[in-house]
Amino acid sequence: MKEKLRVTVLYNEPYPYEETEKIDESKLEFEPYFDTDVPNPEEDIETMRLALEEEGFHAVSVNLKDRFTTLHTVLTRNRPDVIFNLVEVFNDSPWDEFKVAAMYELLKIPFTGAPALTLGICQRKMLTKQILTANGIPTPRFKKYTKNHIPQRHGLKYPLIVKPGREDASTGIENESVVTNREDLLKRVQHIIEDYHQPALVEEYIDGRELNVSLLGDPDPVALPISEIDFSEVPSHLHKIVSYQSKWDPSHEAYHTAFPVCPANLPKVTTKRAHQIARRAFEVMRCRDYARIDMRLSKDKKLYVLEVNPNPDLAPEVGFMRSAEEAGMTFGGALKKIVNLALVRGGG
Numbered sequence: 001m002k003e004k005l006r007v008t009v010l011y012n013e014p015y016p017y018e019e020t021e022k023i024d025e026s027k028l029e030f031e032p033y034f035d036t037d038v039p040n041p042e043e044d045i046e047t048m049r050l051a052l053e054e055e056g057f058h059a060v061s062v063n064l065k066d067r068f069t070t071l072h073t074v075l076t077r078n079r080p081d082v083i084f085n086l087v088e089v090f091n092d093s094p095w096d097e098f099k100v101a102a103m104y105e106l107l108k109i110p111f112t113g114a115p116a117l118t119l120g121i122c123q124r125k126m127l128t129k130q131i132l133t134a135n136g137i138p139t140p141r142f143k144k145y146t147k148n149h150i151p152q153r154h155g156l157k158y159p160l161i162v163k164p165g166r167e168d169a170s171t172g173i174e175n176e177s178v179v180t181n182r183e184d185l186l187k188r189v190q191h192i193i194e195d196y197h198q199p200a201l202v203e204e205y206i207d208g209r210e211l212n213v214s215l216l217g218d219p220d221p222v223a224l225p226i227s228e229i230d231f232s233e234v235p236s237h238l239h240k241i242v243s244y245q246s247k248w249d250p251s252h253e254a255y256h257t258a259f260p261v262c263p264a265n266l267p268k269v270t271t272k273r274a275h276q277i278a279r280r281a282f283e284v285m286r287c288r289d290y291a292r293i294d295m296r297l298s299k300d301k302k303l304y305v306l307e308v309n310p311n312p313d314l315a316p317e318v319g320f321m322r323s324a325e326e327a328g329m330t331f332g333g334a335l336k337k338i339v340n341l342a343l344v345r346g347g348g
Helices: 041-054 068-076 094-106 116-122 125-134 182-196 244-248 268-284 319-326 331-345
Strands: 006-011 058-063 082-085 142-145 160-164 200-204 208-217 227-230 259-261 289-298 303-310
Touching (some): 006 041, 006 068, 082 331, 116 125, 116 303, 125 200, 160 182, 182 200, 208 268, 208 319, 268 289, 268 303
Parallel strands (some): 006 058, 006 082
Antiparallel strands (some): 142 200, 160 200, 208 227, 208 289, 289 303
């Protein structure tokens, strides 16, 4: 009997998951649309592990819990055939994500997703935008500020959106991030620099539709059906953005007023153009296996890349998997495809 290939699903949740107090929906000032129970990330990991088992792999999951000794043991003493890399933070720092991937590379262990260099560059939003711009890929005009000294004539057109320069998962993006005047701009830049201890990215806000273009493959990725974040039900006092609250806070109104739609209802020419731009961004940033390119379609029908997301969330029913399902793949089938890409790259 042929021995099953060993896949280690590696992730890092340093703090034990604790059941949070349930939200009293009767006290909310709005009618919630989605479930207000906070999802358990470790349950999503177990769902992935079981799906890989069903696809014929011997799959185990390991939580590093910020312990380098655990990482070293997994990579040396219990060396797997493939690592399914789900590590997004280490030592409380998303900036250290790429260092973990670099360990796999040094030890020549096949792993899923982007290489260390890509993870490190994409964590630095300004550098990513510079690379995109240099390669003719449209992205909103921007400035980087490390100090709260902004000239009157900064060359950007209001409204603007202010983001942390080195975060992901919408961290630091709130309704107040969109500014329409100099006073609010200065306040928000100061907030990012002082509270997040990193540069502030200030870019022109593109009023329009938010598109998520997922890709699967290496080195010639296939663009999956486009998913859209529908802002049509967002109330007037909230900006039409994917804020931290809209993604992660079920007690916030924004969480319940932005809806995913897949496939997005777009003209064929727009879909084709979005796929072309996404594939080019994937190539330029040296992504691998799977990625999600977030874009805005402006009211004058122009496409702008907002973010390049290597190794996006693979939980069931989120952006990437929503597009994969629309393309005819099962959850387990998409995971198997990603593992096989890593195996082939590693000579397996």
